[in-house]
Amino acid sequence: MEYNNDNRTPLDRLTDDFLSELLDDNFDDHGENVFYPGNVRRAQRKNKNSREYYRPVNSEVQTENDGCDCHNSVSECGCGSCESFKSPHLHGVPLAMVYSPHQEWENIYDAEVGLERGTIFKCLDFPFMNAACDCAFNGRSQGCSRR
Amino acid sequence: MNDKKRLMRQIQVFSFAVYEAALYLDGHPNDKKAMEYYNKYSDKLAELTEKYEHSFGPLTIKGNKGHAWKWTESAWPWEYSCD
Structure with a gap:
């Protein structure tokens, strides 16, 4: 990869081609993750800025929002599966952010x-x-x- | 507790309150109640500091203004006097 004279931002460097190379390596021909077969499915390629883009999808797809009122779509709501977000004070807040x-x-x-x-x-x-x-x-x- | 200690204690109490309010205001710059509190205690603090310095000499370098460099004349903080 040419890094000289490349003025793109880090996010812009993540072109679809580059990502294909990175992500495809970990997935076999059936779309199963080679490290967690049966557990992780490759995320659908949506908008690059969507959280869904990089996050592996659990193969047990939730059809409902699991009672979470975070106002995110089912695919974007990570709340239902984590015990730590069952606390009434922290219900629905995204991971890895300090409040x-x-x-x-x-x-x-x-x-x-x-x-x-x-x-x-x-x-x-x-x-x-x-x-x-x-x-x-x-x-x-x-x-x-x-x- | 003599006058000097009593006054010093009051100055410590008020200056603590002023600093607490200042930290709160750093995060809530438009809070009116906090601003009133800060002004009130700043004024009280200035008044008490003036009173103390008049009787017992400068507390900070600002207290030297207008006179000689007086604060070297009284005990340094590590030079305790028994009173």
Whole structure:
């Protein structure tokens, strides 16, 4: 591949030809992934900017949205299959992105109290409790939501 | 607790509140309530700092303005005095 004088962006370099070379290697004549036969099917070539383009499709195609209200199409919704997105607070949000809830100006401590607590915001006052709960000492494992 | 310590403590309390509000405002620049809080405590802080510096000498380099370089005259932070 010629890299000199190639001013294309990385995305533009992923031409269909180049991708064919890359992706076809991993798929046999029946469209099955050679590493995960029966499990992964090659994605249909849609718009290059669609998430669907690169993501392998699970051979058990979901016909419904699995109760997810993420407003994405079935093929683009990755929510239903992951346990981590069954949490009511994280329901429907895409993978691999960091979210931070929006802080409001509320519940402000008196200034003197604020200095003692290390913050003037009650909502940011999280005293250290020597663990989220005492499950570790009782021998229980993860999944405890007790505060 | 004598006057100096009491005043110093109040200055610490207010300057902490000012910094907290400033950090919040960095993320919420148009929040009016936060801005009011910041202004209120900044003013209080300025007033107390002025009062402290008048009696006990400069707290920061800004306190030296208009006089001699006074803050070398009182104890450096690591030179404790028993009081």
